[in-house]
Amino acid sequence: MSSEFVDPLLVGLRENLVTRDLRLALDATALETQIAKVDKADFPHVAARFVAERLEQELQQISGEEERIEFVNQLLTTMNSVNHGEHIEGPEPQQLLSTAKPPHAAPQSPSIPISEVALLTNAQGDPRLGPELKTEMLSADAVDVVMSFVRWSGIRLIAQELQELNRRGVPVRFLTTTYMGATEKRALDYLVNECGAEVCISYDTQTTRLHAKAWVFRRDTGFHTGYIGSSNLSKAAMVDGLEWNVRVSNIQTPALVEKFEATFESYWQSPIFEPYIPEKDGERLQQALNNGAADKVPDSLLATNLDVRPYPHQAIILDDLQHEREVLNRHRNLVVAATGTGKTVIAALDYRRLCENTKGPRPRLLFVAHRREILEQSLRTFRDVLGDGSFGELLGGNYRPTKWDHVFASIQTLSQETVYTKLDRDHFDVVIIDEFHHSAGATYERVIKHFDGCKEFLGLTATPERMDGQNIVAEYFDGRIASELRLWTALDNDLLVPFHYFGIADGVDLSGAQFSAGGYRVADLDRLYTGNDQRAKKIIQATREIVTDTGNMKALGFCVSVDHATYMAEVFNQADIASGVVTGKTSREDRDQAIKQLAAGELNCLMAVDVFNEGFDLPAIDTVLMMRPTQSATIFIQQLGRGLRRGQNKSVLTVLDFVGHQHKNFRFDIKLHALTGQDRKQLQRSAEHNFPVLPAGCQIVLDEVTQKEVVANLRSQVTMSTKDFLADVRQMSTAAEVTAGLHLKDYLERSDRDLPSVYKPGATRTYLGDKGPNAWVQYEAWANGRSSFRPSEAESKLLQRANKFVHVDDPVRFEGYLRVLNSGKVTPELLQDPLALMLYYSFWPSGHEKGLAAGMAELLNARFVREELEQIMQFREVVSRAVPRPLSGGLETQPIRSHATYTREELLAGLGVGSLNLEKPGSIREGVKWIPELQTDVLLVTLKKSEADYSPTTMYHDYALTDTLFHWESQSLTREASPTGQRYINHESEGSNVVLFVRKAKNGEMGTEPYTCLGNARYVKHSGEKPMQIIWELERPMPASLFDIARAAR
Structure with a gap:
């Protein structure tokens, strides 16, 4: 039965579109309902599914074939603006099954219709995978295979069909690895030498442990099919094993096929997978297979004379150094x-x-x-x-x-x-x-x-902390770290062992403890924890319940004081968990001895105070006990990092964080952001839904009490009141010994907050009955009683748009915007200055009501706007990591730079919209714009179309294949033969430019997200139409951090 027709009064999860009848039925019940808006990007798919289910039900009620055809044609008539002439012919409905050019016969069809999906389990009556693959090959125009193990026993079963594909000139591509040494060299040699297949192999078995088994058969007709499941390419798996494989179809499950194609192409283009040529690479392959079979790591992870390329996380660091x-x-x-x-x-x-x-x-x-x-x-x-x-x-x-x-x-x-x-x-x-x-x-x-x-x-x-407590960052590097590898990036790239983090309520009320920007007062925590037998009992109980075997555990426990560490070690020893104590006062000899005992298994836990945050390396650590609250992201990550090193027979790090009822100023978002990379709004959703999106193998599990505590805390940070915010500003002013004029940069650095904490999109704040703009100069004046801050109503409106500049990340605008604001008077030259126009349209996207000159005059007289932008630019200059460079193709003199970030209004104004023509940047909403004056196509790409955390139907339209190849989907009605389609294809010969701009999502913490300019792009190839799928080659490799987001495969 369709899910749409299940009784709406039955309780449970569902995804029904709300109709009038459903609304009436719900209103007549006492059920609690959760109703959410359907995302704009998801609606076409959701609505089509809704209509399809009702259409099928309606057709079932019509008995005559001619009546059914007439009914469907009536529906098609209402859609003929999109689908001209698509009416079903009668009197009996028929399907076109194949076409062929005489004298050739049409290929045999698979047992499963190529529009359908199926689950094959090798059960009685199921088609066998091997014969189905053979039949699929007969009609394929391209074959792509991802296979963890490729063995001769499997290849020989389909050898005849593979050779026939080669005879027909059908491209066949295989991806595999040397993991576990299970693949056989003979099989790969045969594929390349006898079947004309292309084979790419990953030799990096430490991070590329490919387990996937999948086939996709592409057809020029658009009826692609695929198999995704458990069967490797061996006789046992393909013929008689207890294997499960899902047959997918581009008609029934387009999102799955699109994801396969995107992921496969990303793997294929990745330097991790290397082309295999038997004559050149055969010896290397055999050695790698031998090592894999013996679970042996090669003497060196790098082989001389190979082109060593950076992993994504390393490329980000190299980009930062270049900046x-x-x-x-x-x-x-x-x-x-x-x-x-x-x-x-x-x-x-x-x-x-x-x-x-x-x-x-x-x-x-x-x-x-x-x-x-x-x-x-x-x-x-x-x-x-x-x-x-x-x-x-x-x-x-x-x-x-x-x-x-x-x-x-x-x-x-x-x-x-x-x-x-x-x-x-x-x-x-x-x-x-x-x-x-x-x-x-x-x-x-x-x-x-x-x-x-x-x-x-x-x-x-x-x-960055030395053993003697000195800060090397301040001492040698002017207080600045050029690049720091983020924890979630390292986990995403499988460089560290995954963590299982458990948040456990310990029952202690910390709301009355003294709390400042640096955290809790140690004496208060010591009083609440040391000798607290009830809390200690909970810690022992949780450790035994969660840790697999406390007798083999190698744990570090972070405590608040020497007395607390000594007390916890006694508690653990009494519970037969052998424990010791190491503090900052412990001699080096005694500390080294304790570490040796832990490594040897003589101790199961070391209770630590003021040590092991840094300068400590014991890969065997498999458990971290956080027995004191830590707000500092640096300390939290350092403590966590003690256990994240890969070690022998260590598959996961277990983290037990014992959480009390926190002071109202305590912030969970700081350490959870360090753990996940998510912003506050994402963290709130994640905490409410058990953290569904984390690096592979990682888990965050909060007990019921802790989850409520964390969610409430995160919610308070997202909706921080004006009173609390200004109190925070005053506290930071006191810490900085500043009574007035605290700079935005100093506040953000001292408070460990970020720009969204200050510039909430669309927000205005009220303080003591005074309503003010969403601007730092306003908040700082309120907090510190700066009476000289008295902007006019017009300037307040301008200050309300200050958040439109918090993305600026290149020296051209750092200097240019402030130069314009300090220019003093409006001149003809200023009105033609592209940077002045970018600034102008950022404040008035559709232009000032009295024109350009009047608007610029208003800006130049707005001294508080100038002060606000100066402070924003000062902070952005410190945190930016972009390396902007001029565009090419005649666009070198434009202020737009590759790898810099722009709002829609900025980039369009910077490319002449609003000055070279009569259009205004604010009037253009489409994702493409042809600028004839510059002979330039501007492509604006949003990677994540849907606001939902995961939307499989919209994810694989635009994505990076490599750092220089980008898959882009045109607007839905663009045909290959149209003027626009031909301009895309022939832009080089016709002398026009294509410039690509990309953003992660439409909205973020700061409201509408800006775009990063990827620079000039060159047409490579395309497929399909309405829409066209085009591969662009970037003139300049995209920033590594953006590629990490944009790539289809991780």
Whole structure:
């Protein structure tokens, strides 16, 4: 029975469109209902399903075939503006099953109609997968296969059909890996050599553990089919195994086929999957299969003479370093990334880029580390990345360089006065120091100071805090981290072990404890926790219930004080969970001994205070007990990070966070954002729905009490009252010892808040009966009693649009907007300045009611607007990581830059709309715009069409295949032969441009999301029409952080 016709009075989950009858039925009951608006992007699919179910029911009631045809044709007549002439012919309904060119016969059809879906389980009466695949191949015009294991026993069953595909010139592509060594080289050799298939293999079995088994058969007729299930390409799986496989169809399940095609194409284009040519790659494949079968990791993860490319997380860091040097002119930089994420590879790739940008010989390099094995491994990494087996020399032990051009030095040897003083201060162009948090004492300091004449200085570390408590970020890098690998990015890229995080209510009321911006007062927490037997009992009980085996557990417990740690260790020991205590006062010898006992299993838990937040590496840690509240994201991630290292026989990190009833100013959003990367609104939805979207393998489980506490806390942050917000501003002003004029940048840095906390979209605030604009200068004046703030009504309206500038991320606008606002008077030159027009249309998208000159005059007289934008620009200049560059194709003089971010009004105004023609940026709502004056097509792409967290029917229209290839879907009525379609296809020969702009979603925390300019694009190929699916090649690779969002496959 259709879900649409189930009794609406039955309780439970459903997704019925609300009709008048349904509304009346619900109104007549006492049922609690949850009704939500259907997202605009999802409505066509939802409505079509609704109508289809009713249409089928209606046709069942009509007995005569001619009457059925007449009924359907009447419906089609009402749609003939879209589907001209699509009326069913009578008197009997018929289907066209195939076409063929004489003398060839039509191919045999599969047992399952190609429009239908089915589940094949090898049960009695089910078609067998093997024969079905053979029949599908007979009519396919292209075949794509993802297969974890490819074996000869499976290939030989379909060998004849594969050869027939080759004879017909049908492209066949296979994706597989060497994981577990289960694939057979003979099978892949046969596919390539005898069947003309293309094969791509991932040799990286550490992160690419491909388990998928799927086929897609594409047909020029558009009737694509596929199989997704459990069957590998072996005889047992295809013939008689207990396998389940779902047959999908482009007609019945288009979203599934679209997702397969998008994901497959992304894999195929990815550098992780490498083309396999038996004569060239056969030996490498066999060795990889042998290693996989033995579960053996190769001696080196990098093979010399291979093109080493960055993983997505490494590419983001490389982009950040480029921003620091190219945009900010900063050449002393620190990279923070967890152990095991490839910091040395990042350094080598960064050095390679510096070499590529340097004319003449490679820059002189000094790489410093504290252990010989690190130096040797790092030298090997650099040689592999540079493709030069003779690159570099070692300094340390018995090794002494002879050329001193590229030196990998032990700090112990290098720091000897007889060594480093013989070299000039500027002898090395590039200095890289690994594990920079070891830079304590005179040893490192002497070397760093001596070589301060280098052109580029790079520090690498897993933690920016030193063992002696000094902050290396402030001491050596002017308080700025160039790039920090985000936890969720590392988890998404399978670099760390997944976590299972449990939030457990401990029954302690912290609402009365003293709380400040830095967190709770330690003495109050100590009083509430130490000796609290009831809480300790709950901790023991939860640990036993959740941890698999406390007798084999290797845990760290983070406590609030020495007394608390000592008390908890006693409680655990009494419960037969062997525990010790390590604090900041524990001697190094005793601490090292305790760590050895934990590693050996003599202890199951170490209770810690003020240690293990950093500088600690024990991959065996499988449990973290958070027995004190932590609001600081830095401390929370450092504590969590102690257990995220991959270790032998360790599949997951268990985290138990014991949560009390918090002070009203405590913020859960800070650490949950660090854990998930989600903003406050997303976190609120996630907490209410059990965190459905997390990196693979990760789970967040909150008990009922904790969930209510967290949701209420998150809700209060999303809807923070004016009174609480201003109190927060006053508190930060006091902390900064400022009584008036607290800068936006200082507030955000001190309060650990972000721009959405200040600029809520569309919001106005009222304080003591005074209604004010949504602007920082207003809030700061209210908080600190600045009586000089008295904007006019007109200026208040302008300040209300200040949030339209919080995305600005390039020096052209940082400088240009403020130059315009400080220009003093309106001149003819100013009215033609593209940056002035971008600024103008940002305030008045459809133009000022009295015209351009009047609007600009109003802006130039608005001193509080100027002050507001100055503060926004000051903050954005610090946090931006964009590396903007001019466009090409005659657009070089336009103010729009690739990789910079713009609102719709800004980008259109920057490309002449509103100045070169009579249109106004605010009047253009479509996702495409042809600007004839510049011979440029502007394409505006929203990756996530639906506001729903997951919408499978709208997800795979526009996406990145690689960082330079982008799949784009045109407007729904665009035909290949239309002027627009032909302009897209032939833009290069016709001398026109295509410029692509992309955003993640239509709306975000700040309201309407801006677009990132990907720059000029070139037509590669297309398929279909109404709409056309076009592959564009970007002139400049997209930013790594955006590619991470835009790619179809992770």
